[in-house]
Amino acid sequence: MSDMDLMDRILATARMRVPGVTQELLKLELFNTIDEFFRQTNAWRWETVIPLISGTQQYPMYPPNGSDMVQVMGVSYKGRPVPSVTDSGQGSVVRTRGRIIGFPDPPSYDTLFEPDVINSPGGVFSYSIFFPSYIELDIPPSADAATAPITVLMALTLNYQVLEDEANEWPLEEWMYSTFHEAWIDGLQGRMFSQVSKPWSNTQMAQYHMKRFRKFMGRAKQMAEKGYVFNKPTWRFPQWA
């Protein structure tokens, strides 16, 4: 069975359940649904190998065509997990590039912002992601360290540019359609029914389907964390708390 057939199943189901809907709006809201789903659940995971270069700290990360990185789930080097900079306890990470580092004897201020200098006291190196397009190591790898690559595990979502293509050309993997079909249908219906002044506007149905969508997202997030292996769910607050 091809991806086209699987996507057609979603679109055909939505067309029947949301009478009067237009094709382009259906595609846009399906994209929004899938994007929210992957951003909330980290359910689309992708691993890439980045060769290290001696003396180079920054490495660009290229998610697969048509996808965007949501966040890095982990980095490993020679089979061992690499700590992120935030775990090193050296200053506070700020949203822009660099870190705020405590200064023991400040001349006129008590902190110093070093945009290009990152300190790391221990470990081979640690990493940080200041912009989602590249990964930065705190210590430039030596020639010996550069003999092995790092492996980066990312959570992905769809890139908005896929909207230029037909929905059945989006770079989704076949297993996603069967695993997340009900979730995406509910999310799509919820978004459609919640629109204002449309022939298909329906507040009650919107609440019903969005509730189901959120439930599916919670489940998918747990499934992804456990590697799609059946197990006891992790503890969490009940919904009424």
Next chain:
Amino acid sequence: MATLDTVSDYVTEARVLLQDTVVPYRYPDADLVRALNIGLQEAYRMRADLFLSALDFTIPNVTTLSDPVPMEMGYRQAFIYYMVGRAQLRDQEDTTDQRAGALLQKFAAQMLVLAS
């Protein structure tokens, strides 16, 4: 043609409801084409999604009878009602005013309400 693909299809169908199918016409083609364009703009106000393509909105501006009118299949008929209603607004008779108003309301209802 009932498929309502081109401006000519819309004008022909509107003339049937206007009872204006014999030359010389009471309602010139140019008036009906203008009414169609205004109808498209009115539809954009109520239903921008009808003009959505990827992330752009394109409102067609038709000029000749052979121009295509890109529109979702289920919403084409509504523009006939708008063209006829707008054309009849210029008539003075009281009964025509009511009919024109009803047709313009029918257009809006078809844009916004499922059972219309």
